[in-house]
Amino acid sequence: MTNIYDSLKNKSFEDPNINCAIAARADTSDDKIDLSLGTLCDKDGKFYMFESVKKAEQLVINDDNRTEDYLFMSGDEEFCLAARSILFPGAQSEELSQLVSLQTFGSTGAIALFLQLFSELDYNPTVYLSDPTWCNYYGMLENVGLKYTHHPYIIKGENRLDIDSMISCLSKANLFDILILQVCSHNPSGLDLSEEDWAKVLEVVQQRKLIVLLDIPYQGLSKDFITDVYPCMLFLKARPAVELFVAQSFSKIMGLCSGRIGCLHFRTLSNSNHLKIALTRIIRATYSTPPRHYASLVKRVLTTPDLKKEWLEELTMLANGLKKARAELCNKMVNEFGDRWSFVAKQSGMYAYLNIEDELVKKMRDMHIYTSFRGRIVLSRINERNIDRLIYSLKSCLGIEMI
Numbered sequence: 001m002t003n004i005y006d007s008l009k010n011k012s013f014e015d016p017n018i019n020c021a022i023a024a025r026a027d028t029s030d031d032k033i034d035l036s037l038g039t040l041c042d043k044d045g046k047f048y049m050f051e052s053v054k055k056a057e058q059l060v061i062n063d064d065n066r067t068e069d070y071l072f073m074s075g076d077e078e079f080c081l082a083a084r085s086i087l088f089p090g091a092q093s094e095e096l097s098q099l100v101s102l103q104t105f106g107s108t109g110a111i112a113l114f115l116q117l118f119s120e121l122d123y124n125p126t127v128y129l130s131d132p133t134w135c136n137y138y139g140m141l142e143n144v145g146l147k148y149t150h151h152p153y154i155i156k157g158e159n160r161l162d163i164d165s166m167i168s169c170l171s172k173a174n175l176f177d178i179l180i181l182q183v184c185s186h187n188p189s190g191l192d193l194s195e196e197d198w199a200k201v202l203e204v205v206q207q208r209k210l211i212v213l214l215d216i217p218y219q220g221l222s223k224d225f226i227t228d229v230y231p232c233m234l235f236l237k238a239r240p241a242v243e244l245f246v247a248q249s250f251s252k253i254m255g256l257c258s259g260r261i262g263c264l265h266f267r268t269l270s271n272s273n274h275l276k277i278a279l280t281r282i283i284r285a286t287y288s289t290p291p292r293h294y295a296s297l298v299k300r301v302l303t304t305p306d307l308k309k310e311w312l313e314e315l316t317m318l319a320n321g322l323k324k325a326r327a328e329l330c331n332k333m334v335n336e337f338g339d340r341w342s343f344v345a346k347q348s349g350m351y352a353y354l355n356i357e358d359e360l361v362k363k364m365r366d367m368h369i370y371t372s373f374r375g376r377i378v379l380s381r382i383n384e385r386n387i388d389r390l391i392y393s394l395k396s397c398l399g400i401e402m403i
Helices: 008-011 016-026 049-063 075-088 106-119 137-144 162-169 195-208 227-237 272-286 292-304 305-337 343-347 356-364 389-400
Strands: 102-103 126-131 147-152 178-182 211-216 244-249 264-265 351-353 376-378
Touching: 016 211, 049 292, 049 305, 075 102, 075 227, 075 244, 075 264, 075 292, 102 106, 102 272, 106 137, 106 211, 106 244, 106 272, 106 351, 126 162, 126 211, 147 162, 162 195, 195 227, 211 227, 227 244, 264 272, 305 343, 305 389, 356 389
Parallel strands: 126 147, 126 178, 178 211, 211 244
Antiparallel strands: 102 264, 244 264, 351 376
């Protein structure tokens, strides 16, 4: 009998982040150090559960008006408005009224909706991604059949931003091509654009009439809660106005990774209702309606002053923990390796990007040290119990004798 699934043999699952995490989970060694998946952890390396979110959940569960009735395709409107408010602080009501927001399954769901929409349009845009970039963009683009290319982002061998080459590349894009930009805590490089850089990007976006998707799963974890959303405000207020989409997630910043809760916000120069109808049609045909519970949790945190204050304090504490872990890692690496990885000190956010060869990543894995593609390290998973062994493993894999 012919196997109707034979064609799937050539469609293997290649995601270096997930594959690394799977391998780490299967490793039963007491020496294992898992630095792969990007989640926020406490000082003991356990997944951090926000106290503010726990309290919100109890309020939601005990609410006499609680319901598990269907939401419509665009989701919980009050949640969407609350989520929008933290992305565009200080925006005028007229500016906010131009935005349309839909509840999604995290920022990944928001990006998938966006890409599905553009795959259905009559023109054939190219999607521009940074080099390096988040690996899951590739799978989502391939799923909908959109073509993509890269713009320069890092100067090879120097591990610093290459804004001039980036702008030069984008200036050659076709009109209405798509540009996906990570707003802060760039994954994997940890290198964020400065305000001056963002102004240059905006200028080329306006010149080439590019469609911009801002991806922001890490608000508050790079510089600070307000500074991190500067690009969102910049593009919203831009004149001449630009086509703007924003993919937002609460997976990291509220510890709701399995809750899959986020938003897609957009401001279009065309008929926004046409786009909303098209997106709700995709939602209905894909998963029908979004879930209510985690939208209720986030909404309760963002609209209850005491809970919002506590959440922001927790988020700041965790962000400071990332900065402390980076400083400690950099100090130890400078002491042991000189300037080899001194550039890590100039990175920010959740990740330390060592930019090492795959061979060294594999050698470290043999020593039960799990880093993602090219040595991306999740800083929240570094603690006083494992940092010295991480340094030891790096030295051992490089063939450097311990002193």
